Amino acid sequence: MPQNSISAQLSNLQQLVADLEAIENGGKKAISNTIKDVKARAPGWIAQEVTAVYNIKKSEITPSGSGKPKKITGETIEELAITYKGRLLTPVHFGMTPKAPPRGKSYTLKASVLKGQKKVIGRYLNTRTPGGPFSQRSHNILMGTGNTKSDGTSWIPFQRMSKTRTDIKKLTTISVPQMITSDRTNEAIMLRLNTETSKRLEHHMKRALGL
Incomplete structure (x- = not known):
């Protein structure tokens, strides 16, 4: 047992x-x-x-x-x-409008980094004469990127810092x-x-x- x-x-x-x-x-x-x-x-x-x-x-x-x-x-x-x-991303990634500058017209550039908070990030006033001098300093305005791809970005905001054509600064937001x-x-x-x-x-x- x-x-x-x-x-x-x-x-x-x-x-x-x-x-x-x-x-x-x-x-x-x-x-x-x-x-x-x-x-x-x-x-x-x-x-x-x-x-x-x-x-x-x-x-x-x-x-x-x-x-x-x-x-x-x-x-x-x-x-x-x-x-x-x-x-750092440009405002293009955050619902920027307009996506391209309206030809020959003034525009207000807006983007919404935070949801529901659309803000003015630039302005362009069509006051330049064709062939005239560049302004001393500009607001953030759309400039071409030289993009050739169908899905690429053709326009992003830059600020002109002086009369020199190449003296520009790209507008970025957050990464x-x-x-x-x-x-x-x-x-x-x-x-x-x-x-x-x-x-x-x-x-x-x-x-x-x-x-």
């Missing part, structure tokens, strides 16, 4: 060990799958939070856009990091990395990343454990 009792205890212990190993292996698999999910989906989550505040297209924040993340690194959830790089780390978006982005990562981990844990 004692021998049978010991045998039964050992059998139960083996099952417990097997269950623990299954849980451990399931946990490892769940974490691995969660990391893959986050690497694939995090740029989209970040873009959604940025475009909720800034008047820019989501495609310009996601990996195919001008501010695409150059690196997504990390093999554990704690180590995951997305590194964004990007130049993608600045939008992501700004006080307006960073807290919401971090909350979104934590919430979505927790959801994915819970999902994969349930699948791994057959729940």
Whole structure:
């Protein structure tokens, strides 16, 4: 009888060990799958939070856009990091109007960097005589970029700084990395990343454990 009792205890212990190993292996698999999910989906989550505040297209924040993340690194959830790089963007990216100067007419240049906040960023008064001298200093006005591509940008705002034709300064606004780390978006982005990562981990844990 004692021998049978010991045998039964050992059998139960083996099952417990097997269950623990299954849980451990399931946990490892769940974490691995969660990391893959986050690497694939995090740029989209970040873009959604940025475009909720800034008047820019989501495609310009996601990996195919001008501010695409150059690196997504990390093999554990704690180590995951997305590194964004990007130049300062011109108002063209923020709903600038007009997109091209109306021929022979004065115009007011407007753009909306933040959603719902359209602001005047330049003015052009058609007072120049053809062939006359350049002004000493101008407002931000549209100048040609020399673009030859069908999907390229042909006009962006410049400011003339002196009478010298080439003494001009391009008007820029904010970069993608600045939008992501700004006080307006960073807290919401971090909350979104934590919430979505927790959801994915819970999902994969349930699948791994057959729940």
